[in-house]
Amino acid sequence: MTPSKKIRELYAEGYQLTPEAFEYLNNLPEIERVINKILTSNLNKAILSVQDIDELLEEDFIKKDDITEQSPLEKEEIIPVEQELPRIEEKKEVLEEEVKTEVKIETKLRKEKVSPDLEIIFSPEVKKTVASSKSFQDYFESRFQSIHQLFSKRRDITNRISTKDLIPNRNKDKISLIAMVTKIHKTRKGTVILDLEDKSGIITGIIHSKKQDLISKSEFILEDSVLCFTGNWWKDILSVDDILWPDIPFHKSNFAYDDVYALFISDIHVGSKNFAEDLFLRAIKFVNGKLESDKYNKIGKKIKYLLVGGDVVDGVGIYPGQIEDLEQDSIHLQYQTAANYFEKIRDDVEIIIIPGNHDAARAAEPQTPIHRDFAPDLYGFDNIHLLGSPCYLKAHNVEIMMHHGNSILDINAAIPAISHETSIPAMVRMLENRHIVPIYGRRTPIAPESEDRLFISRIPDIFQTGHTHIAGDETYKGVTLLNSGTFQYQTSYQKSMNINPTTGQTYIINLKLLQRTQVDFHKMS
Known part of the structure; x- marks a missing residue:
């Protein structure tokens, strides 16, 4: 294999490289040996630095002097767009020969101008629901069954049992119980008491305060989540020894074969007095390749997908006193204005829009697409796709899951260790729980549908x-x-x-490499 193919193999296994690490690896004469070492080392890191690679070389008794001079160690920090975008272009050129070799037929057929390749996998459409005890029961049974099936396929769970098989006053050795956590209580002494329910009954689970590692683990238990608990059944109580989340397995990524980019934006809030129109217009110029910088324009012209993660407009009547914050107090006018902005974007860019809590869509999750009656102008474009939240799509073979993130604040509030300002830890919790809205009854309403469409069935x-x-x-x-x-x-x-919002800062991803770069439109011209 050529060095570029080995690095692509590393990307395919889910690893990312810092720009310095990419250059360092590409210059190693023993690159195949080094990458094989990385792939067999089960590193608990997703982004590898030069230091990570050197540490592996030392473990494998490979002397640095026999390979190449070590590059300066980089700090873990966000790489400015003005540095990173050119690096991505360099990586593309390194891999170009490989693509021509591996996909000969596609290379011959490819036109000079690459066309978008978009597939909508799932988008929640309107379903009539009636809130009743029966409809909610059906909904939670669907949630339980979906996650129960995931656990049933796992080989690390033994002695699985249901509550109906737990006979009172009859002790059992270690068992595994798949159950929904309906209540969490912590005593003054630090013991955690759980109400655990499956389809046949409810029992009590206890995590004793002396099990400090398990107590720390229990801090991430969310009410209404479906988990697997192992422990001993003793005196009608499950003494918990371990907690298992449904989680996702390690994911092998898909890549685009064409050199295309996707720009991710959200929370535009057209109609607000605080709408950053100057930065949004700059983003549009970037996509159109109309900035002053040729360096940015070269990238912008390769953007084939613009993914808008909700809150296109500020809406009307979303919170008390909002009228004072509005530049436009008509939601129809807000969407018309938004459509005028999107119309400025070149028509070979596919624009995918999902709703947020400020948009004219169903408030309950899953949210249906923005209503046509409120935003008819948005429905008038062939390249604009209005989907629900959450939704799944494929863009040039890369699968993307979009969700506005309404449940993030609920998750943050439930886990003291998470800052209210951040979103990534809550997103990890969603994947761990295999659910977009794991907690019921807080700020994020759930529609009681017979099928739980918030269950994360696909790994994006x-x-x-x-x-x-x-x-x-x-x-x-x-x-x-x-x-x-x-x-x-x-x-x-x-x-x-x-x-403190990070206004005008977002991400662009090269779908051929799945290399992401933060862009700051304050700094682009």
Whole structure:
């Protein structure tokens, strides 16, 4: 294999490289040996630095002097767009020969101008629901059954049993119980008491305070989540020894064969007095390749997908006193204005829009697409796709899950260790629980449908949210997580809550490499 093929193999296994690490690896004469070492080392890291690679070389008794001079160690920090975008282009050129070799037929057929390749996998459509005890029972049974099936396929769970098989006053050795957590209580002494329910009954589970590692683990248990508990059945109580989440397996990423990019944005809030129109217009110029910088224009012209993660407009009547914060107090006018902005984007870019809590869509999850009656102009474009939240799609073979992120704040509030300003830890919790809205009865309403369409049945390559107005990114088990920030300046409410939005900051991803770069439209011209 050529070095570029070996690096692509590394990407396919879910690893990312810093730019310095990419250059370092590409210059190693023993690159195949080094990458094989990485792939067999079960590293608990998704983004590898030069230091990580050197540490592996030392473990394998490979002397640095026999390979190449070590590059300066980089700090873990966000790489400015003006540095990173050119690096991505360099990586593309390194891999270009490989693509021509591996996909000969596609290369021959490819036109000079690459066309978008979009597939909508799932989008929640309107389903009539009636809120009743029966409808909610059906909904939670669907949730339980979906996650129960995941656990049933796992080989690490033994002695699985249901509550109906637990006979009172009859002790059992270690058992495994798949159950929904309906209540969590912590005593003054630190013991955690859980109400655990499956389809046949409810029992009590206890995590004793002396089990400190397990107590720490229990801090991440969310009410209404379906988990697996192992322990001993003793005196009608399950003494818990371990907790298992349904979680996702390590994901092998899909890549695009063409050199195309996707730009992720959200929370535009057209109609607000705080709408950052200047930055949004700059983003449009970037996509159109009309900035002053040829360096940025070269990238912008390769953008084939614009993914909008909700809150296109500020809406009307969303919160008390909102009228004072509005530049436009008609939601129809807000959407008309938004359509005028999107019309400025070249028509070979596929624009995917999902709703947020400020949009004219069903408030309950899953949210249906923005209503046509309120935004008829948006429905008038062939390249605009209005989907529900959450939704799944494929863009040039890369699978993307989009969700506005309404449940992020509920998850943050339930786990003391998570800051209210961040979104990535909550997104990890969603994947761990295999559910978009794991907690019921807080700020995020759930529609009681017979099928739980909030269950994460597919593992995406990219998972996008918005809502918090704070951009962030991470890789979790091979899945790229990102929050696409906002185009709204700080509001008076955010100021009172000490929330500092990252206005105009978001992410662009090269779908051929799944290499993400944070872009800051304050700094682009």
